[in-house]
Amino acid sequence: MTSSSLRVKGLTKRYGDFVALAPTSLDVANGEFLTLLGPSGSGKTTLLSLIAGLAHPDEGHILVDDADVTHSPAYDRDIGVVFQNYALFPHMTVEDNIAFPLKMRKVADADLRRRTAEALETVRLPHVAKRYPRELSGGQQQRIALARCIVYRPAIILMDEPLGALDKKLRDQMQLEIKRIHRELGTTIIYVTHDQEEAMTMSDRICLMNAGAIEQLGTPEDLYFRPQSVFVADFLGESNLLSATVRQVDAQGLDIVLADQAAPSRAVGNGASFAAGEPIKLMVRPQNLHVEDAANGKLTGRLVDVMISGSMTRLYIAPERIDMPQLVAAYPTRSSAAPYEIGQLVSLDWNSADAVAIRDGRGH
Amino acid sequence: MALAKAPAIEPGQLRTTARSRARSQAWTWAAMGGPLVLLLVFFLVYPVGQLLLLSIYNDSGFTLAPYRQLFASAVYIDVLLITLKISLATTLVCVVVGYPIAYLISVVGKDRKATLLFWVLLSFWTSFLVRAFAWIVLLGRNGVINKLLLSLGIISSPASLLFNFGSVLVGMVNALLPLAVLTMLSVMENIDRNLPRAAATLGARPGMAFWKIYFPLSLPGVAAAGIMVFVTAIGFFIVPALLGGRRETMITQLIIDQVQQTLNWGFAGAISVLLLIVVLIVFVAYDRLLGLSTMTGAAAPRRAAPSRLAGPVQKIGDAVLTLLGMISDRIILALPSRRRDRNPEQAGLGLQAFVWTMLIIISAPTILMIPLSFGTGGLNWPPQGFTLHWYETVLHSPVWTQAFLRSLLVGLGTGGLAMLIGTPAAFLLVRSNVPGKAAWLAFILSPIVVPRMIIAVGMFYVFARMGLVGSAFGLILGHTVVAVPYVVMTMMAVLRNYDTRLDHAAQSLGARPFATLRHITFPILGAGMFSSFLFAFATSFDELTIALFATGGLNATLPKQFWDEVTLQVSPVIAAVSTCLFIFMGLLIFVAERLRRRAAAR
Numbered sequence A: 001m002t003s004s005s006l007r008v009k010g011l012t013k014r015y016g017d018f019v020a021l022a023p024t025s026l027d028v029a030n031g032e033f034l035t036l037l038g039p040s041g042s043g044k045t046t047l048l049s050l051i052a053g054l055a056h057p058d059e060g061h062i063l064v065d066d067a068d069v070t071h072s073p074a075y076d077r078d079i080g081v082v083f084q085n086y087a088l089f090p091h092m093t094v095e096d097n098i099a100f101p102l103k104m105r106k107v108a109d110a111d112l113r114r115r116t117a118e119a120l121e122t123v124r125l126p127h128v129a130k131r132y133p134r135e136l137s138g139g140q141q142q143r144i145a146l147a148r149c150i151v152y153r154p155a156i157i158l159m160d161e162p163l164g165a166l167d168k169k170l171r172d173q174m175q176l177e178i179k180r181i182h183r184e185l186g187t188t189i190i191y192v193t194h195d196q197e198e199a200m201t202m203s204d205r206i207c208l209m210n211a212g213a214i215e216q217l218g219t220p221e222d223l224y225f226r227p228q229s230v231f232v233a234d235f236l237g238e239s240n241l242l243s244a245t246v247r248q249v250d251a252q253g254l255d256i257v258l259a260d261q262a263a264p265s266r267a268v269g270n271g272a273s274f275a276a277g278e279p280i281k282l283m284v285r286p287q288n289l290h291v292e293d294a295a296n297g298k299l300t301g302r303l304v305d306v307m308i309s310g311s312m313t314r315l316y317i318a319p320e321r322i323d324m325p326q327l328v329a330a331y332p333t334r335s336s337a338a339p340y341e342i343g344q345l346v347s348l349d350w351n352s353a354d355a356v357a358i359r360d361g362r363g364h
Numbered sequence B: 001m002a003l004a005k006a007p008a009i010e011p012g013q014l015r016t017t018a019r020s021r022a023r024s025q026a027w028t029w030a031a032m033g034g035p036l037v038l039l040l041v042f043f044l045v046y047p048v049g050q051l052l053l054l055s056i057y058n059d060s061g062f063t064l065a066p067y068r069q070l071f072a073s074a075v076y077i078d079v080l081l082i083t084l085k086i087s088l089a090t091t092l093v094c095v096v097v098g099y100p101i102a103y104l105i106s107v108v109g110k111d112r113k114a115t116l117l118f119w120v121l122l123s124f125w126t127s128f129l130v131r132a133f134a135w136i137v138l139l140g141r142n143g144v145i146n147k148l149l150l151s152l153g154i155i156s157s158p159a160s161l162l163f164n165f166g167s168v169l170v171g172m173v174n175a176l177l178p179l180a181v182l183t184m185l186s187v188m189e190n191i192d193r194n195l196p197r198a199a200a201t202l203g204a205r206p207g208m209a210f211w212k213i214y215f216p217l218s219l220p221g222v223a224a225a226g227i228m229v230f231v232t233a234i235g236f237f238i239v240p241a242l243l244g245g246r247r248e249t250m251i252t253q254l255i256i257d258q259v260q261q262t263l264n265w266g267f268a269g270a271i272s273v274l275l276l277i278v279v280l281i282v283f284v285a286y287d288r289l290l291g292l293s294t295m296t297g298a299a300a301p302r303r304a305a306p307s308r309l310a311g312p313v314q315k316i317g318d319a320v321l322t323l324l325g326m327i328s329d330r331i332i333l334a335l336p337s338r339r340r341d342r343n344p345e346q347a348g349l350g351l352q353a354f355v356w357t358m359l360i361i362i363s364a365p366t367i368l369m370i371p372l373s374f375g376t377g378g379l380n381w382p383p384q385g386f387t388l389h390w391y392e393t394v395l396h397s398p399v400w401t402q403a404f405l406r407s408l409l410v411g412l413g414t415g416g417l418a419m420l421i422g423t424p425a426a427f428l429l430v431r432s433n434v435p436g437k438a439a440w441l442a443f444i445l446s447p448i449v450v451p452r453m454i455i456a457v458g459m460f461y462v463f464a465r466m467g468l469v470g471s472a473f474g475l476i477l478g479h480t481v482v483a484v485p486y487v488v489m490t491m492m493a494v495l496r497n498y499d500t501r502l503d504h505a506a507q508s509l510g511a512r513p514f515a516t517l518r519h520i521t522f523p524i525l526g527a528g529m530f531s532s533f534l535f536a537f538a539t540s541f542d543e544l545t546i547a548l549f550a551t552g553g554l555n556a557t558l559p560k561q562f563w564d565e566v567t568l569q570v571s572p573v574i575a576a577v578s579t580c581l582f583i584f585m586g587l588l589i590f591v592a593e594r595l596r597r598r599a600a601a602r
């Protein structure tokens, strides 16, 4: 099975004055599953189009296995693309759609038929070969798009929100399917989504994008446990962000003081270096925020709302100090009703190992 | 136990309420669709039927004499063949030249698209008469082309460029190219732009991606444009009459002669039957090959399963397309200008150059005519001196000013009446579940398909007996018949795009149906309604065929007056009138486009 590494150096794309992609550099290892994650309009499709050769960069280079392909046309790049709306050819049968890239490569007839059938097998839809795309359901079209892409074994596959149009259940199923195909083929995959859960479950690494630039690149654990910015902490899962100031930095972590409070507490760093006196944000994930009756926690607040969303129950708490944002705590739902009453005064606490210090880029 | 207390409903009573509801619904349908149906029955079906009947009935009963006359000599068959030849050539050139134009418009960015569209629309809306006249001036002995060729030393004495097949073809193509472009554009705009891009990522070179993916998907547009252009061309008389010689006489000109000179209704009817049969054959052939449903364009490419061209034909087609793709890619590879870092998002320079050349060719004659209307040297190029004399002549001539007022009156009347009759019908076709929608739509669109000349002559016959000839009211009725299909089509498109949930929201907020219409529906649909009105107005304002007969000798409309003058002599006065018309239409499009954009921005 062929697969390639990809290297992007200083790639830039502007539309008039608007910078759709600020100079971006990125290395994708051979066989890696990398996800581009980010809100809508953050430049994910732009980056993907540049890599595929469907758009022309203003600056920068693209290297596939160290060969510069920046100026090669799309049809010479050997990079497969699964489009957001599938882009199946409506005037061709499923079979002809899948055979198209093989025909373009002048594959012999017998071989072509065998490989088309194999690709249909791989996506588990051998019975729809003679149908037209419009006669398929959304999920089936998705699989055919995938089959058309893998049939010619491109060294790198790009997928632009391939599951965006599917409902939740189908999406979960297709995620497993795509992971299976990635395992079986070993191809390098760059996968775009704006769904953080999807990114977390599928990727080797996640590249989080914001406003046309990379915000953070790392493993799902990196991004979840050691976010480098408030944006990352906010985008990946829920988080409580508390303003604080660094007192002192040592080998194990940081001494900090929450805003407007005298009592010091401990936090762990996110890998960045901090200086004493620096204003920071303290991130505590909802599941790590403990709600207690006794008034011995780090903060106190009033319970505003209780929400049960399936397996998790969320408590919304307005801190006593009015200048703090509303906090949320989560714990697994239990059969009995919530032990707290709305309006009740509660105490909040967390383990210092679960409190992560983040540089407060936006100042305080 | 509340249920038990409810008044018992007898089965009979239930049936009556259901029946009365069905009856009131039928009344609503009749009130909304009735006027349009009556209009078409009385002023389309009846007149055309009359004319066709006249060809087999005369004072002494059943007769085939007109047909005997028709086939007695080769003259009329020759005219038919010439008509077919000119129409086919026009169709071919329009489609081949129009395709790249429509393609470029469908792929460029918003701003460039607006510019390109403006020039196509300007040409589309410039009167056929003005455009034909402009070519007379341009191709004349002392016109721009001859002067240019002389000054370059290519010819030594002025060539006769007018009154031959070439000049007719140029005029016809200029007349119908915008129609071809707009028809193909409506299909191309609905082709997913990701499809050719997907083909590229799958390994298709540009030629292959075009011929195997884009072209088959655009084919319904090509076919629709072809048939629209052909059917319009076959019923054309302005261009062959003004730019052609005796050998380029077309069949509609024969009908005019029969009615205007000899009042031979029977023979005019026979020629009309012949023309109608040809048009019918074309439509039946089209339906067999592609299915008439593809004519509506928009929906076609999605369900473009090779409808009836199955099996071997499809295989051959596929092989031809593959071959074309390979040849194109060879050519592209061989081209010297292939830049390595060519931007895949931009259309090729060659394409852009071609499109702009074509747009200049179709706009230039009219624009070059403008300076001549201010000159003292007649219509000879280059323009000499400066005078407003010709404009003064027009303004001080009661014939021209009255013709203008007449056209304005008839145009506004037509716009109003067509909206009044067409809008409810469009509502009915989009919003209700009235049975037989497809058939009704076909009926409503029939005034576009039946050659205008046949409608005009039939109407003239009926108007003459009703005493409507020469009246503005008669002309408004006549123009409404040919304008109303456009109103219905535009309004249907507008209504389809309208989110009916807004109505439901208004009603849930307490608005009664009429209040909903007044406060919600109409304000939102306003721009669409206004552009339908403008379309109807412009159709009437530029209409000559019906006006040719229905105005009688007096009370000419502007196109009729123009026609009478231009067939008499070609003078700078006409250039002045043409300039005024051109600017009037230019302003109209500009205003309409502004309004449309403002509505879109909301």
Ligand SMILES: Nc1ncnc2c1ncn2[C@@H]1O[C@H](COP(=O)(O)OP(=O)(O)O)[C@@H](O)[C@H]1O
Pocket (backbone or CB within 6 Å): A015, A018, A019, A020, A038, A039, A040, A041, A042, A043, A044, A045, A046, A047
């Ligand atoms: N062809 C274009 N012309 C102008 N702006 C564009 C074009 N394509 C994308 N953009 C802009 O670039 C930004 C990034 O777009 P995109 O890469 O599609 O975002 P994403 O895929 O992350 O949602 C958006 O603000 C979008 O409006």
Ligand SMILES: [Mg+2]
Pocket (backbone or CB within 6 Å): A044, A045, A160
């Ligand atoms: Mg996108």
